[in-house]
Each structure stands twice: as C-alpha cells, then as structure tokens.
Amino acid sequence: MNAIEVKNLTKKYSGFTLDNISFSLPTGSIMGFVGENGAGKSTTIKLIMNAIPRDSGEIKVLGLDNQSPEFTSLKNDIGIVLDEAYFPEVITAANVNTIMKHTYSKWSESTYFNYIKKFDLPINKAFKDFSRGMKMKLAIAVALSHDPKLLILDEATSGLDPMVRDEILDIFNDFTRDEGHSVLLSSHIVSDLEKICDYITFIHRGKIMLCEEKDRLLEEYAIIKLPKSAFDEIPQEAVKGKKITNYGVEALILKSKISPSFEIQHTTLEDIVLFLAKGDGR
Secondary structure (H helix, E strand, O other), X not given: OEEEEEEEEEEEEOXXXXXXXXXXXXXXXXXXXXXXXXXXXXXXXXXXXXXXXXXXXEEEEOOEEOOOOOHHHHHHHEEEEOOOOOOOOOOOHHHHHHHHOOOOOOOOHHHHHHHHHHXXXXXXXXXXXXXXXXXXXXXXXXXXXXXXXXXXXXXXXXXXXXXXXXXXXXXXXXHOOOOOOXXXXXXXXXXXXXXXXXXXXXXXXXXXXXXXXXXXXXXXXXXXXXXXXXHOOOOHHHEEXXXXXXXXXXXXXXXXXXXXXXXXXXXXXXXXXXXXXXXXXX
C-alpha cells in the first residue's frame, strides 16, 4: 500500500496552477518533495490534508480518500509540521502538552517531554520568545508524540543550524525503521533530501518534473563538460539541461544515451534539480 497517492490533482489560483500532478509515496519510505519557493509544495500539502478544496483529482492518505468522513479521525495517525509553527504567542511547551493530550487519542506525554529535553527547549518560555529554530523543533516534537504512521513535513529543517538539522534528519530516518511508517519531507535544502530520502519528487511551476527513486536518479544522470564544438556530438535526447559558459558547455545528460567514450562527472541531486529547472535541453 502507498502511504500517499495523488492522481491528476489540480488547483487553480489567479496567477498559479497546480497542474494535474500525480505521485505516490510507498509505505515505509521517505520521499523528498523539492521545488523552488512558489512551486506548489505547500499547496500540495494543504490539499493532501484537505485543508483547502481541490478543483479536480484524487488523493488517498493511508489508503483512505481524504474527503471521506473518516479522514478526520485518521489525522490521529498523521504528524504534520508546516513551514510556520502556529501556536498562540503566550503558550509554553508545558501548555502544548496539556492541549495536545486532549487533541490526540494516542498522545504520549513521556515521548513529548523526551523530545523537549532532546531539543533543549525551555518548558515555561512563551512561544513568542522562541527563535524560528525553536518553534520548528517544538512542532516536530508534537508531530512525533502521538504515535503517527505518516509524517508530512513542510520545510521542517528550515531555520535550523547544520548540526541540529542532522539530528532531526536522523530522527526521521529512525522513524521509518518501522516498515509501517512513512515520511513526506518538503524542503528546498536539497542536500538534506539527498542524505535520507528514498524517493524524490521534483515540482516546478506547478508541474511534476520527476518522481523517481533517489539512487536511480543519481545512477542515470551525469554531468558532462565539453567545448561547444564537441558538444554538438552529444545526441539531443541525452541532454536534459545545459549551461553555456565562456569555456564551453556544461550539461546534465542521461548516461545511457551517450557513448562511453565521453568523460562524465558524478552528479548530485542538487545538480539534477537545478539543470531540470533551467531546462534548455538543446
């Protein structure tokens, strides 16, 4: 079973359209959902949670249509962190525990306070006095403390220093050691996604550009650097994006489409995303 199934999903706004997108998150895996600001990541997450109405398409979460009456109770099994943590300004971490144990049927005080300690968060400090990083860590602690099966995280590592980001990524990785657990991790920090994700979905200007296993992407694509005259020998179907400089051409290519005689360089997930976003295949 897939933890999330999105089929032919469309949402239109003035000046932006989430355009007939489809992707699936297999149960037990972590999917990186990557795209520039305004690409449609947050809109997609809101649609998955049925926080805004869709114009067309289908969404299933943990096997259930997210517009069904049962979806409200299913939210107990979903831990969510949005790009902004929303708590009243005067609330404290201790207050959050009191509220959440009356919100989630499987809320665990001990798990929550263990994360509060692990993240070095103050118990009685007002939320308005938290830094952005502290706010995100509080939201992550909440998301992990009611025994969720699915985590949906929108820029959850944004605003955190590199050491804390690594700590959080390790927690997400440990979460999916249980084969029934899954993570959808939206981020513009591509290096974070490359570290832990099993699948990558890349959205650009409201369209899905790719949805693939991360390891397969890194195996299929490569970077090639050639003088302009030599670049003309590269088959058109092999080139997925290029950058012309004073020194020649740097291109993202499909390794299977070119002769092994060409010298290629290892690529990163960030290279793939940047070249595909720029386009300009030939």
